[in-house]
Amino acid sequence: MDTRPLAALVSSLVSQALLLVLLLTQSNPDLLLVFTSLPRTGPLLPHLLSTTHLAAASSSLLSRCRKRSRDAEEEEEVESPLLLEDSTPFVALDPHPNPDHFKLLFGMRSSTFEWLAGLLDPLMDSRDPTDSPFRLPTTTRLALALARLATGACYADLAARFSVSESAARFCARHLSRVLCTNFRFWLAFPSSPDHLRAVSTGFASLAGLPGCCGALGSTRFHLRHGPAAAFLVADASSKILTMAAFFRGDRREIGVLKSSSLYREAEKGRLLGPEQYLIGDESHHLCPWLMVPFATPVPGSCQEDFNAAVRAMCWPARRALASLQKWRVLSRLREEEATKVAMAFIGTCAILHNVLLMREDDSALQESGEEWLLNSDKCREEEEEETAEKKAIFLRSSLAVKARAMRKAVGKVSAH
Known part of the structure; x- marks a missing residue:
């Protein structure tokens, strides 16, 4: 006996019954309570x-279980x-x-x-x-x-x-x-593999032509209910956040915040970077053998100015990452969170989601460009550096400045041709 006609009839009756339920609940919302109070017997009565x-x-x-029963035009209408x-x-x-x-x-x-x-x-x-x-x-x-x-x-x-x-x-x-x-906190772990560090360095070399840079440092403040919180991040050339740290006290200077971090301690012990590798920072930080910062008072027309221009280019990815984080609007409303730890966790969550977007090549919450970054003259800081910075740091920055001048001349010759 062919049961196909009977199956078709039953299917038609069930479809009409469900359609009737939908029409009744739309016209009379009170009936919704009746249907939702019935015992659940399976997926036929959601x-x-x-x-x-x-x-x-x-x-x-x-x-995942939905099946389209109408084409695109019907769905719009x-x-x-x-x-x-x-x-x-x-x-x-x-x-x-x-x-x-x-x-x-x-x-x-x-x-x-x-x-x-x-x-x-x-x-x-x-x-x-x-x-x-x-x-x-x-x-x-x-x-x-x-x-x-x-x-x-x-x-x-x-x-x-x-x-x-x-x-x-x-x-x-x-x-x-x-x-x-x-x-997924490992998505914000600073790379420990030499191969990974070399890949990061290659990305920065493509930006400014200087070798050895393994990350750009950027700092910011967040306003919590019980006061400001200080944070810094290290980004690669694509603005991916390599690591980020946030601290409850936001009344410290940038250098003080950095010195409180495990990143600083590891770098000082030589465990973070290899020989001739360094991070790049702005004028708010101090010169270290592993942290290059711009010249505060560069000699006009010198290779120091070329180096500062290269620093500006290499700091841009960190600025872009910070600006992109601000597009997560919750970070401007952290005062609403009564628990400080919850507010701080939201900062880390947004940083992880920032990296997810980059990994997925999704530009939805990414800033097109980093905020404007200008170098400020600070002669006092320059004099302090000359007295406190290690000779290794001063020598490395001077050699990078020479390379920046050579790179600028090479680019000029290519442009002339």
């Missing part, structure tokens, strides 16, 4: 819970609830004018969001907010957290947008920070 544009966007893209097989449906709202509005809402492209959700799925799904009425899927948890980081939206607004409690919104944001800073 809950119809309303949410906001953010959750609709993430779930509509990332539900028709609005309807989306039934997801993970039993967490969302109501689709008007399409955003920007076709890839994930950049505005989550600070990344939709493809990066999808990749990150897949990477973090087992870790993000390990715990639930204590007062959550239903199990939140990984995509919703990630969307909540990224919306906080990218837009700086307060927890009350996030709770209203996603139809969750304020404590659940706070939990999701902090949980993402905990997962990234605990399990």
